[in-house]
Structures are given as structure tokens and as C-alpha cells.
Amino acid sequence: MRKSYGDPIAEDLRYVVKSVVGEENFIDMIPNRSNNYCCGGGGGFLQSGYKEQRLEYGRLKDAQIKATGADYCIAGCHNCHAQIHELSEHYGSNYPVVHMWTLICLSLGILGPNEREYLGDDLKEVLVFHPESAM
Amino acid sequence: MAEEAIKLGREKKSIFIDKVKELIPDGGNLNLCLTCGACSSGCPATGLEGMDPRKFLRMAALGLDEEIVASNWPWMCTMCQRCVYVCPMKIDIPQLVFNARTLRPREERPKGILGSCDMALRNDSGSAMGTSPEDFDFVVGDVLEEYQESQPEFADMQAPIDKQGAEFFLNQNSREPVTEPDEMVPLWKILHLAGADWTYGSKGWGGENYCLFLADNESWEKLTRNTAGQASALGCTTYLNTE
Ligand code: SF4
Ligand code: SF4
Numbered sequence: 001m002r003k004s005y006g007d008p009i010a011e012d013l014r015y016v017v018k019s020v021v022g023e024e025n026f027i028d029m030i031p032n033r034s035n036n037y038c039c040g041g042g043g044g045f046l047q048s049g050y051k052e053q054r055l056e057y058g059r060l061k062d063a064q065i066k067a068t069g070a071d072y073c074i075a076g077c078h079n080c081h082a083q084i085h086e087l088s089e090h091y092g093s094n095y096p097v098v099h100m101w102t103l104i105c106l107s108l109g110i111l112g113p114n115e116r117e118y119l120g121d122d123l124k125e126v127l128v129f130h131p132e133s134a135m
Numbered sequence: 136m137a138e139e140a141i142k143l144g145r146e147k148k149s150i151f152i153d154k155v156k157e158l159i160p161d162g163g164n165l166n167l168c169l170t171c172g173a174c175s176s177g178c179p180a181t182g183l184e185g186m187d188p189r190k191f192l193r194m195a196a197l198g199l200d201e202e203i204v205a206s207n208w209p210w211m212c213t214m215c216q217r218c219v220y221v222c223p224m225k226i227d228i229p230q231l232v233f234n235a236r237t238l239r240p241r242e243e244r245p246k247g248i249l250g251s252c253d254m255a256l257r258n259d260s261g262s263a264m265g266t267s268p269e270d271f272d273f274v275v276g277d278v279l280e281e282y283q284e285s286q287p288e289f290a291d292m293q294a295p296i297d298k299q300g301a302e303f304f305l306n307q308n309s310r311e312p313v314t315e316p317d318e319m320v321p322l323w324k325i326l327h328l329a330g331a332d333w334t335y336g337s338k339g340w341g342g343e344n345y346c347l348f349l350a351d352n353e354s355w356e357k358l359t360r361n362t363a364g365q366a367s368a369l370g371c372t373t374y375l376n377t378e
Contacts, residue, residue, distance in 0.1 A: 037179050038215030044348025047263075048210045057179045057211065071319035077378050078308040078342070101321035110324055112286060114317045133285035 007033045016100070017074060020107040027068040037061055039075075041083025052084070055090050062087040065095065071095045072120070085118070096120035105129075151203060153193040155234045163227030168192055171303055174218035174228060184208045188218045188228045195231060200238075209235040210245055236350035244349055251345035252354055261358045262309040262341030272296055274312045275319070282320055292327040296320070297369060298334035304366035305333050305375045306342035322377075333375070336365035340378040 008031065010035040018026045029036065048054070061084065065073050073088070075081035075097050085097040098118045106119070109127050109133035113134035116124055138178065156162035168189070175187035186208040195201055203209075214229035222228075234243065254265035262271075279294045305326075311318045326333050339362025348356035368376050 034220045035177075035217070037177070038213045038217065040179060040213060042215060043213035043346060044208075044245070044248045045211065045253050047345060047348075048245040049247050050207065050211055050245070053183045053211050057213070060179045063229055078310060079378065082310075098322070099318070100330060101325060104325055105321040108324075108328070110286075110288070110328075111321065112282075115321050117315060117318065130286050 020103050027070045029064045029068050039080050039083045041079040058087045062091045066093055150198040151200045155231050159230045163230050164224050167224040173221045174239035178218055180212045183211045186334050203235055204238045248345050248349045259338040261339045263343045263345050264313050267312045268337040274316055278316045278319045294323050295334045297337050300370045301332050301334035303333035303373045303375050305360040307340050338365040
């Protein structure tokens with residue numbers, strides 16, 4: 001979205017994230033906005049077969065995420081989610097990587113037991129909607 | 136002392152960088168490099184295969200086309216555009232890289248990307264996993280029904296396919312319906328609560344476009360026209376790309 005419309009439109013997403021997790025719980029990574037680094041999941045890299053190089057590309061992103069000290073990383077699209085999730089495991093930090101929709105529904109109290117694949121243990125059991133429907 | 140100026144190399148043939156300059160607006164400013172290195176210093180692909188964006192641009196400018204064809208680096212640049220953002224001359228290196236991908240015959244491009252593009256061309260879904268419109272329809276219907284029952288607050292929730300006149304046309308990464316269908320639901324819930332009038336398309340619901348990454352322009356266009364055409368045919372006014 002930022003690529004097509006520039007930084008101001010991405011501020012709308014910051015508004016959403018802050019509303020969901022609370023202003024004080026939001027930590028921007030550095031550098032951010034258009035100065036930020038790509039995670040390495042884009043451009044077809046995920047399917048290119050160059051796995052070692054892809055993980056090396058993502059080293060910078062992983063370090064950036066760790067430096068925030070945040071408990072969770074939110075990924076904006078599927079490619080980024082897959083890549084950052086793998087970085088989190090590969091480089092050993094194991095921070096959970098979540099989709100935006102997961103956190104929005106969690107904050108609204110409508111996230112069911114089978115929609116929590118990517119939440120960490122600290123949130124897995126929090127505010128479960130219809131726990132009896134667990135599969 | 137030489138009487139004539141020494142001539143270097145052969146006749147100048149049409150080189151790769153000249154072709155790219157013709158293709159993109161303002162020639163991508165590809166002539167304007169100051170060799171400052173700002174692009175390379177902030178590029179996560181710097182160092183991979185002994186390459187970096189400034190070096191790649193210099194190689195192209197020097198007409199080292201064979202070396203460019205031989206390098207796998209164009210498949211390791213994600214075309215993220217950070218280099219353009221920091222470049223004082225706004226040089227479009229990612230476009231140069233993208234076009235470098237076309238220098239190899241289609242069959243010699245990375246197998247995974249090639250396979251994903253071919254899968255997407257198999258049927259109307261445009262899914263890199265080759266999932267058919269029928270299978271998508273089945274999964275969506277099945278999951279929706281299950282949630283309408285198990286979470287009665289969402290008994291009225293819809294996940295329509297080909298709903299005529301819907302405002303939003305939504306696409307979907309194939310991995311969700313195919314491997315983790317429960318992950319589709321939170322987004323449906325949000326759209327439901329927001330009162331959004333939306334629909335998937337039986338054609339072009341697949342959100343990923345590996346033909347773009349393959350630099351197979353014809354197939355890329357075909358997939359894009361397929362999905363955009365479906366959105367128009369349904370009368371949708373906004374296309375929501377989740378990828
Ligand atoms: S940032 Fe721009 S001007 Fe500087 S080396 Fe890179 S391409 Fe050249
Ligand atoms: S577009 Fe390519 S060359 Fe430019 S910063 Fe991104 S990965 Fe590096």
C-alpha cells in the first residue's frame with residue numbers, strides 16, 4: 001500500500017494497530033516507513049529456490065525486529081508473514097508473527113479457538129470466543 | 136605517440152540497458168548515477184552473489200550483458216524500491232533488475248516461480264497452487280457454514296462468490312483456502328461487522344501473481360485482466376488486494 005500511495009496512507013494502518021494494541025504497546029522499528037527494509041519475501045524470492053540467500057537477505061529485518069524488543073511482529077501481507085515467520089524461527093528468536101486480522105478480532109473478543117495458529121502462548125487462551133468449538 | 140585515437144572494443148551493439156531505457160518513463164534515469172553508493176548501503180541484497188545495486192547498474196552501463204545474464208542476483212532483489220527512495224537521482228534500479236529477469240528463456244528461470252506461474256494459468260482461479268474455482272467455492276462454503284453454526288453471533292455472516300453489484304472485490308492468497316482455511320474467517324468477521332458489501336470472484340480470486348515475478352509479461356497481464364475483468368463484470372467499484 002505504501003509503495004503505491006506513499007507514507008501518509010500507511011499512517012492509517014498505524015492508527016489501526018495502535019487502536020488495537022494500545023498506543024503504549026506499539027513500537028515502530030527503525031528505520032521505518034519508506035526507509036524501512038524489505039523482509040525478503042517479495043519479488044518471488046519465496047518460491048525462487050534460493051533459500052539460503054533469502055534468509056541472509058532477511059537477517060537485517062530479523063535484527064530490526066529484535067531491536068524493538070516487541071513481543072509480537074505484525075505482518076501486512078501473506079508473503080511477509082511467511083518470510084518473517086521463518087526468520088523468527090531460523091534466527092532463533094521465535095517471536096510470534098501475526099496477521100492484522102488476528103489482532104483486530106482478538107481485541108474485539110471475537111477470535112475463536114481455531115483462529116489462533118499464530119498467537120504466542122501468552123495470548124492463546126486470552127478472550128477465546130466460543131471455546132467449546134475448539135477442534 | 137599514437138597517430139590515431141585507439142578504438143576500444145567492437146562496434147557498439149544494442150545493449151540491455153538501452154532497451155530498458157526505452158521501456159520505462161524518463162529512461163528510469165539510468166544514465167544519471169553518481170556512484171554515491173546510497174543504494175547499496177541500504178539494500179538487504181547487497182553482498183549476495185557478490186553483487187549490489189550500484190555494481191549491477193555499473194555492469195549494465197558498461198554493457199556487460201553476458202555477465203548480467205549469468206548472474207542469479209536479479210532473482211534475489213525483491214524490487215522493494217528502497218534504493219530508488221534513497222537515490223539522489225531517483226534511478227530505477229528495480230526496473231532494470233526486473234527486465235534483467237527477461238534475459239533468460241522462460242524455461243530457464245527459477246523452477247518454483249515458473250511452476251507457480253504455470254499453475255495460475257491452469258484455470259480461471261489465478262491461484263499459484265492451481266486450485267480450481269469449484270474447490271475454492273466448496274472450501275469457502277464449507278468453512279462459512281461451520282462458523283455460522285459454531286459461532287451463532289455470526290449466523291448472518293456471508294462470504295459470497297460472484298455477488299453481482301457488491302462494492303468491494305476481494306482476492307485471497309491461495310494458501311489460506313488450501314492449507315489453513317480457518318485463517319480466512321477473521322477477515323470475514325471484520326468485513327461483516329463493518330457492514331462491507333463485498334465478494335470474491337470465481338474467476339481471479341487468487342491474490343498472488345507469480346507470472347509478474349517470473350517477468351512473463353504476457354501471462355502477468357492475462358492474470359491481471361482476468362481478475363480485474365471479473366471485478367468489473369460484477370460491477371464492483373473497489374478492488375481490495377490482500378497481497
Ligand atoms: S544511490 Fe543512485 S546515484 Fe547513488 S550509486 Fe545508487 S544509483 Fe547511483
Ligand atoms: S529494489 Fe532491489 S536493489 Fe533496490 S534496495 Fe530493494 S532489493 Fe536492493
